[in-house]
Amino acid sequence: MTEHPNEIQAQSGKRNSLPLVDRGLLVKVLAPATVANLVCGFDVLGMCLHEPNDLMEIRLLDEKKIIIISADGYPLPLDPAQNTAGAPLVEMINELPGNIGFEVTIHKKIKPGSGIGSSAASAAGAVVGANYLMNDFFSKQDLVRFAMFGEKVASGVKHADNIAPCIYGGITLIRSIHPLDIIPIPAPELYVTIVHPQIEVRTSDARQILRKEVLLKDAIRQWGNIAALVAGFIQNNLLLIGRSLEDVIIEPVRSILIPGFDEVKLKCKEAGALGGGISGSGPSIFMLSKDELTAIAVENVMKEIYNHIGLDYHTYVTTINQTGVTVINN
Numbered sequence: 001m002t003e004h005p006n007e008i009q010a011q012s013g014k015r016n017s018l019p020l021v022d023r024g025l026l027v028k029v030l031a032p033a034t035v036a037n038l039v040c041g042f043d044v045l046g047m048c049l050h051e052p053n054d055l056m057e058i059r060l061l062d063e064k065k066i067i068i069i070s071a072d073g074y075p076l077p078l079d080p081a082q083n084t085a086g087a088p089l090v091e092m093i094n095e096l097p098g099n100i101g102f103e104v105t106i107h108k109k110i111k112p113g114s115g116i117g118s119s120a121a122s123a124a125g126a127v128v129g130a131n132y133l134m135n136d137f138f139s140k141q142d143l144v145r146f147a148m149f150g151e152k153v154a155s156g157v158k159h160a161d162n163i164a165p166c167i168y169g170g171i172t173l174i175r176s177i178h179p180l181d182i183i184p185i186p187a188p189e190l191y192v193t194i195v196h197p198q199i200e201v202r203t204s205d206a207r208q209i210l211r212k213e214v215l216l217k218d219a220i221r222q223w224g225n226i227a228a229l230v231a232g233f234i235q236n237n238l239l240l241i242g243r244s245l246e247d248v249i250i251e252p253v254r255s256i257l258i259p260g261f262d263e264v265k266l267k268c269k270e271a272g273a274l275g276g277g278i279s280g281s282g283p284s285i286f287m288l289s290k291d292e293l294t295a296i297a298v299e300n301v302m303k304e305i306y307n308h309i310g311l312d313y314h315t316y317v318t319t320i321n322q323t324g325v326t327v328i329n330n
């Protein structure tokens with residue numbers, strides 16, 4: 001570490017100078033939900049949504065500490081090292097010279113354990129907001145690196161398939177996390193319908209139950225699907241996207257945790273969805289549709305199924321968010 005902040009060399013990407021007064025002392029951000037895996041791309045593909053969002057306020061402090069406030073009384077851990085927004089900021093201030101810290105107030109709208117990137121939203125919102133106050137000192141890639149410490153707190157392992165789309169927006173491919181290699185993929189203008197059955201699936205549990213080895217024939221099918229899905233996004237080929245949304249490795253194991261999963265998938269496709277599956281580690285299920293009318297028809301199918309099962313749920317009809325975490329004022 002060099003003595004003057006302006007002289008700090010970038011390890012990766014650009015690092016700007018640090019005129020702290022430029023952007024004020026407080027920033028508000030909207031931190032969006034994300035769909036990790038995109039069915040076949042376990043831990044390597046993710047997509048950012050317009051709804052729902054956490055609202056976060058990040059305030060600059062002139063001492064090297066992190067303060068976490070849960071605005072709506074949600075029982076979040078307030079010890080920064082145990083908090084998904086706090087742990088990334090602890091890493092960040094350790095790479096900053098001088099006495100800089102942050103107070104983070106979280107209005108949690110994305111329920112933890114929902115499978116739509118609740119922990120990633122807190123982590124990404126915190127680092128993007130803090131970086132805004134520091135005149136974009138760190139690169140996006142640095143922010144992903146910090147934010148992954150939040151995922152480690154939440155699920156015991158670092159993964160970037162929620163964090164990267166939350167910070168970059170759109171659809172991202174994570175070729176590697178050691179070293180970080182993030183490839184933004186052009187995202188078609190698709191509608192996304194989400195149903196969140198009101199049960200909690202902890203990501204750590206949903207990872208624990210997975211088989212540690214896969215058959216070569218399954219691996220071949222899976223990487224064929226991943227490559228074809230990426231090609232489908234790039235070519236805006238909706239039929240290719242639809243038939244590549246197939247997971248022969250993770251879904252057969254995890255879907256047992258989600259009541260009504262097979263019926264939702266089948267009937268949503270009959271209603272016109274291109275395809276879909278488990279969002280992240282579940283229990284939310286997502287479906288992609290080519291237009292809003294279809295996405296609403298798909299939502300109605302989901303509602304009917306969970307009304308029939310007698311399980312509470314939330315649904316969202318939304319679109320792909322190309323921006324990621326958004327600063328809404330300062």
Ligand code: HSE
Binds near residue numbers: 037043115
């Ligand atoms: N790729 C991760 C998993 C995402 O499926 O465990 C968790 O949100």
